């Protein structure tokens with residue numbers, strides 16, 4: 001695959017630009033580069049590039065995918081939707097776009113009056129993912145026009161079949177080329193593919209039956225959801241043209257990283273700090289769990305080593321669908337106390353001396369069994385490099 005220019009660069013906008021800025025930049029470029037207007041040899045190529053960039057950046061889900069993965073279809077790659085140019089330009093521009101897209105190898109565009117699915121991203125914390133939550137999200141969509149009830153028809157008006165295409169939404173064009181006659185289907189320039197006309201259009205929505213609106217939607221997030229999983233809310237996407245079916249809203253969940261817990265599947269890992277003496281003697285460390293009601297007591301065994309794991313079953317993330325919970329895995333970190341009193345140091349000194357004597361006795365008994373050469377090495381190893389120096 002050839003490398004492509006950055007979409008933001010193509011449109012000349014910043015990465016954090018809002019939709020209005022992106023649309024304005026696109027319209028400006030599209031008008032100057034349109035092949036009907038611009039006769040420079042690379043205009044058509046650049047026009048296509050600008051179109052492609054806009055079709056991705058104007059779609060929040062594709063844009064998020066592009067930002068994250070460098071690919072509008074996400075990491076796996078799904079089928080792509082197209083942008084209906086006549087929607088973007090309104091009725092007046094539809095026909096010149098049709099003539100550009102319609103001819104030759106491009107083939108016919110399909111009529112689309114159904115509302116598109118829309119995608120938005122929603123970030124939640126790990127504890128919200130653990131207990132499940134309801135979030136209210138604000139977003140912009142084309143929603144059914146209130147004034148005409150989504151019909152696109154003003155009072156007393158009617159919807160009629162488009163006479164130009166006889167309701168099919170498409171017209172067949174015959175072109176004469178050097179290869180002979182070529183037939184191609186294009187979207188009807190009169191009804192823009194819907195196959196229908198309105199004799200008295202609603203003024204608010206100009207006969208579309210839908211208007212831009214800022215809306216909020218409640219998203220129910222089940223306990224145990226994972227990053228990247230999506231919740232589909234039926235009928236909350238883009239409204240269809242004049243009462244045609246409305247698309248869905250697809251809310252992709254991103255679970256933010258937590259300061260304390262690291263999630264692996266349904267298990268949670270947590271660091272637990274214990275004093276070296278506690279690690280030697282064993283202890284119980286109480287700590288807050290991922291859910292408020294959790295009672296977590298990490299039982300650190302006697303003689304616990306640095307990095308040892310203590311598993312607590314049933315205290316990890318709830319499994320999606322409500323079938324139990326994963327484990328909480330505490331990873332023991334040992335800290336060495338450096339604030340001992342003189343008396344405490346003396347006590348430890350005594351313990352160390354006792355242990356050293358025990359080792360020496362053990363070595364002597366080993367020496368009787370092993371050869372003298374091996375004994376020397378073994379003894380030195382066991383004693384360690386510092387013991388004799390400190391004594």
Ligand SMILES: [Zn+2]
Pocket residue numbers: 162163164165166167168169170188189190191192193194195196
């Ligand atoms: Zn038509």
Ligand SMILES: [Zn+2]
Pocket residue numbers: 145146147148149150151152153202203204205206207208209210
């Ligand atoms: Zn209306």
